[in-house]
Amino acid sequence: EAQVTQNPRYLITVTGKKLTVTCSQNMNHEYMSWYRQDPGLGLRQIYYSMNVEVTDKGDVPEGYKVSRKEKRNFPLILESPSPNQTSLYFCASSLGSTSGLTDTQYFGPGTRLTVL
Amino acid sequence: AQSVAQPEDQVNVAEGNPLTVKCTYSVSGNPYLFWYVQYPNRGLQFLLKYITGDNLVKGSYGFEAEFNKSQTSFHLKKPSALVSDSALYFCAVRDTGVGTPLVFGKGTRLSVIA
Numbered sequence: 001e002a003q004v005t006q007n008p009r010y011l012i013t014v015t016g017k018k019l020t021v022t023c024s025q026n027m028n029h030e031y032m033s034w035y036r037q038d039p040g041l042g043l044r045q046i047y048y049s050m051n052v053e054v055t056d057k058g059d060v061p062e063g064y065k066v067s068r069k070e071k072r073n074f075p076l077i078l079e080s081p082s083p084n085q086t087s088l089y090f091c092a093s094s095l096g097s098t099s100g101l102t103d104t105q106y107f108g109p110g111t112r113l114t115v116l
Numbered sequence: 117a118q119s120v121a122q123p124e125d126q127v128n129v130a131e132g133n134p135l136t137v138k139c140t141y142s143v144s145g146n147p148y149l150f151w152y153v154q155y156p157n158r159g160l161q162f163l164l165k166y167i168t169g170d171n172l173v174k175g176s177y178g179f180e181a182e183f184n185k186s187q188t189s190f191h192l193k194k195p196s197a198l199v200s201d202s203a204l205y206f207c208a209v210r211d212t213g214v215g216t217p218l219v220f221g222k223g224t225r226l227s228v229i230a
């Protein structure tokens with residue numbers, strides 16, 4: 001089944017404790033992206049990747065890191081989480097952004113993160 | 117920079133009645149427009165998109181949307197609402213240009229009442 005998977009689905013942590021949220025897709029998509037969803041703000045893009053080893057900042061990158069060593073994986077890293085990073089996070093992928101401005105994005109199920 | 121507005125936080129409609137969820141956008145070039153739906157505790161699912169051509173776009177689950185360039189709108193519609201349509205709906209826009217992000221609206225919560 002074609003899908004985007006994220007782990008963990010739920011995470012409660014404390015300020016300053018490094019964490020990684022994994023994202024994996026099995027559709028051979030080139031483009032992957034991370035969003036955070038906050039009430040009244042909709043989805044905001046954190047980082048995106050147009051291909052392996054190519055990543056770029058979205059609208060709200062502060063406090064986050066990403067890497068794209070393999071095509072299928074795009075982990076989101078919080079080196080020193082803070083309470084304002086408490087949010088619902090979504091990973092998404094699409095076929096390819098360089099020629100695929102019209103591509104549909106496929107979303108993972110979400111990761112609900114709470115930073116105390 | 118592109119932007120999208122969903123002027124209603126909440127839309128309530130009776131089952132069997134037509135529904136409309138509004139979306140307006142702003143881009144410098146030609147817009148690529150999308151509608152996504154989010155059911156409780158789920159990720160976003162694609163409903164439909166407008167790229168070019170016919171202004172009326174048909175999508176999943178009986179939804180359709182009309183692209184209106186003069187009014188810069190892309191309202192989502194369905195002729196007869198179902199209780200199962202109750203969800204959070206997001207409009208999104210992408211401007212022309214390599215690497216331009218997909219920008220989402222804040223979402224509209226649709227409640228269909230039996």
